[in-house]
Amino acid sequence: MPDTDIQKEKPKGLKALWNLLGPGLITGASDDDPSGIATYSQAGAQYGLTTLWTALITFPLMAAVQEMCARIGVVTTQGLTGILRKNYPAPVLWLMVLFSFPAIVLNIGADIAGMGAVANLIFPAVSPLIFSVVFTGLLLAAIIVLPYARMAAVLKWLCAILLVYLVVPFLVKTDWPGVVRHTFIPAIQFNKDYISVLVAILGTTISPYLFFWQTTMEVETVKHRHVVVDKRYIQEVGFDVDMGMLFSNIVMYFIILTTGTVLFNAGIHQIDTVEEAAKALEPIAGQGAYYLFAIGIIGTGFLAIPVLSGSLSYIISETFGWQEGLDKRLHEAPAFYGVIVVSLLVGLGINYIGISPIQALIWSAILYGLTSPVIIAIVLHISNNRAVMGEYTNGAWSNILGGLAFLLMIAAAGFMLYFQFA
Template identity: 45%
Template sequence: MLNSIAKYLRQLGPGFITGVSDDDPSGIATYSQAGAQFGTSMLWVAMFSFPLMAAVQEISARIGRVTGRGLAGNLRRHYPPWVLYAVVFLMAVSNIINIGADIGAMAAALELVVGRDRWHLFPVAIGAGSAAALILLPYGTYASLLKWLGISVFSYFGIALFVQVPWAQVGHDLFIPKLSFSDDYLTMLVAVLGTTISPYLFIWQSSVEVEEQRADPEEEPVRRAPEQARSQFIKIRVDTYSGMAISNLVMFFIILTTAVTLHAHGVTQIDSAEQAAKALEPIAGRFAFLLFATGIIGTGLLAVPSLAGSLGYAMGETFKWPTGLDHKPYQATRFYAVIAAATLIGTVLNFIGVDPIKALIISAIINGIVSVPLLWILLLIARNHDIMGKFVIPRGLRIAGWVTFAVMTLAALVTVWNLALAR
């Protein structure tokens, strides 16, 4: 039994890290608002989005393992430059805004936990620490650190122990969706999908798979070592589906917790993750509040490096720089400079009067729109024999990928429609 558990834990890597980093402070704020505003009627989204997330991330991982290149590297080699430049530019804008919002949320949560006002110190310390860890630590050490940080998401499971949950109602709303076509409901549904299926996750997953392969001297890209295909694909599936399952369980428990506490007590408007934590304390108690706030800090420490790192990979592969966390800083200066600059700019956004809520909205809109063409390209790459050889994705995965594309296209159209009406 212990050997089986140890073997399973050893298989956790990029997929697990990607899954838990998806539940960043901006995601927590979105899920909290969904629970506060609509109660348990939004719980079905957690189950609905799981196979979509898992399929997309498995496809991203397979591209990295089969080709030995990240998504941006394959884009550069096989598609027109303007497509790559447009995607990377929009991703840079979205990631930097998201980094700033996440750093701000972590700083605010840290203030709540320690009970002291250190606003100017906390964002700087968080930004500098995140960038330093990504740049200075060896990849193996850094990957292990991220796995340990991933444990922080389990705090959201524990909060359910401190509140009274109407499980019969939960089961009903989970399996029998209570759909609404009101503007508020559709806007929230799009926001949840947009923060769950984000473009930076595709880049991060494919690139870190390449890092994992490079870190093991016995492994090669699957196209060059086809005998490794079966074991690598099994590992990818276990890792990816575990990470996405945990990510969606976190979403489920955040919506559930805020539904049975905030919504049930008439608190229906939450603008940030730290506001949700603060509102939770008088209803669910001090310990539930601390678990929620600690989760914000832990997931933020996972998300900021993923956001900055995915941009570093995208830029490095776009311009053919030496790229990868397995390089020393002096071996990949421009790659690490992008990571440092993205983190620095995100930190600075907290001091120049940028509204964090508007920043998150802008980021979510860009993510939702960019995900559509990127998903299209992802699926074209994954079924291209010239790129993937005989390891093109199987039919089931291809169908799941196109369903995800259709859902995200519809979500993007709803976003554009709402923006047009708002004007």
């Protein structure tokens, strides 16, 4: 074939850029799930602009950890749990399972509750519990019947509604000098409430379930595309991860900025209901703010819950050596899908114990903040283990940023526990 024909077949410009984006972009989009939206909204409402600096700090840290997980998946073609089962003592494996399971299940339940609450906001005559049951049924049907890649390709456009947060600060009176100051100069308050919000922000941005998901999705990509794993491909994977985490952090930054400007200045400093959180979008949508907020929560929920339940199912399936994969049919991996069904039903059951959806969403983020350091330490060890990674072990910057992520989350969790019990 002539060179000119070859060149015509190669995508260029934006299409070429889009082709480089894959699991990293989906991971970043699912990171801004209902739990994340609730946590960032509470941070902005309660403390105004003073937590903006967390978006600047967390981006390189979360990108570094997710890149390690992606590289582990690409190089080993195994998930994190499978690597631990084959290369590490059994207590290490069970420690990771123990620290992951409760947080993921609570996150699933909190997201389902949040979706039910916003649907009730639009249709008050229908109980949020009924909506939660309906959403759970739809999610189970979609996860079991549809390939996740096809479902995510559609649902990620619903998540684009979150971009409206980028517009609101330019429509209202915003303290731009204050925005710049709080973006680059941390204003930390050493009290229980502030540190709890800080732990929740760290937990919902650097979430353990994303570590498992990123690794397994890279494994699926390598197997399905039959790619040659070399330094160039690993660089492309790193670019995909960086873009996904950048998208996630931009949305995070503007949610805090929007709620810190609109809600905080309106005297709403404690978000207890979805109605209060939705008011942040009134400057752009007026009475339609509830609809925008509901679409954003439901869209991110439908994108994130398959990631959450899938991550948990990969963990359990790899632990016991079961057949696994969201690309497999139910009869090909019955135990894998059984874990997904059980996790969603248990999550749905959380709706019936009387916890406020907003509080459940924030508590799940806090629980991630407490458990993440353990998982980060395990990821760091795996990615520096030559017996597992060969020539693709961590470089200096990966270790520095990964170590900083570990130390920051340890410090935040330690301060929170101190203020909680001292």
